[in-house]
Amino acid sequence: PLQRADRLPSRPSRSSPRLFRSPDLERKMAGREQARPVQRVTGKIVVIPKGQQTRDHAAVGQVVRVQPNHGRAHRAVANTFGMQHAEVSVRSLESEWPFPIGCSVLPTAYCWKDCGLCCYAVSCPLCVHAELAVQNEIKGFFGVDTMCMHILSVALLELLTFCCCSFVGCGPLCYVVRGAYYTQVRDGFKHKYGLPDDEFCFSYTATTYMCWCQECCTCTECAAYQMAYFMKYDAPIKADLGCFCYKAICLPMCSPSEG
Numbered sequence: 365p366l367q368r369a370d371r372l373p374s375r376p377s378r379s380s381p382r383l384f385r386s387p388d389l390e391r392k393m394a395g396r397e398q399a400r401p402v403q404r405v406t407g408k409i410v411v412i413p414k415g416q417q418t419r420d421h422a423a424v425g426q427v428v429r430v431q432p433n434h435g436r437a438h439r440a441v442a443n444t445f446g447m448q449h450a451e452v453s454v455r456s457l458e459s460e461w462p463f464p465i466g467c468s469v470l471p472t473a474y475c476w477k478d479c480g481l482c483c484y485a486v487s488c489p490l491c492v493h494a495e496l497a498v499q500n501e502i503k504g505f506f507g508v509d510t511m512c513m514h515i516l517s518v519a520l521l522e523l524l525t526f527c528c529c530s531f532v533g534c535g536p537l538c539y540v541v542r543g544a545y546y547t548q549v550r551d552g553f554k555h556k557y558g559l560p561d562d563e564f565c566f567s568y569t570a571t572t573y574m575c576w577c578q579e580c581c582t583c584t585e586c587a588a589y590q591m592a593y594f595m596k597y598d599a600p601i602k603a604d605l606g607c608f609c610y611k612a613i614c615l616p617m618c619s620p621s622e623g
Contacts, residue, residue: 419457450552479618485589492588
């Protein structure tokens with residue numbers, strides 16, 4: 365009986381399940397682990413107080429949480445609907461805007477530097493802000509992170525706010541929602557690239573998006589064009605916008621001129 369037992373093949377212990385894996389399975393699992401993207405944030409997240417510059421608090425490559433520089437109404441809307449403070453990875457400590465924000469979309473100013481981009485910014489500043497937010501990993505209301513969801517969340521919250529405020533005769537207050545969203549995106553964008561404050565009034569970003577009559581007299585379009593132009597031509601890692609309306613309609617209208 366002892367000789368018969370010696371002839372039997374030894375069974376692997378149950379505590380080592382890796383012995384049952386075939387070489388093909390091992391290679392497949394190893395390749396899958398290597399192909400899986402891993403995002404790690406090293407070090408602590410630095411909070412940038414509102415109205416202050418990135419270079420005074422952080423270094424290139426560090427992740428910062430930006431406190432938006434907006435008024436009480438915008439801050440209340442952002443807090444109520446879960447608009448998180450923008451967390452961005454710093455790409456540059458000091459950059460310059462390609463041109464001033466004031467009246468930059470006028471043909472006599474800077475519109476002809478890129479007519480197609482200017483047309484897109486004037487036609488749909490919400491789309492421009494949403495696309496820039498996604499490119500720079502700035503989350504929107506309720507933590508959404510795609511362009512479609514950015515636009516949809518703002519539109520739905522505006523509709524909800526309009527319906528609620530219309531009962532008390534304060535329908536125009538719905539534009540505070542869009543102002544809070546724009547302020548959050550622009551502040552995150554400025555701190556990511558170390559851009560100076562270039563707003564309608566001093567360093568208060570919210571004044572650029574003041575909720576006047578359906579944005580007819582604000583600097584919203586100018587701010588959208590200014591940021592999009594910087595991202596396309598002057599950013600450390602340049603990136604053009606990719607919306608279908610921009611590519612198919614606005615861009616073919618005019619090619620960028622020299623200078």
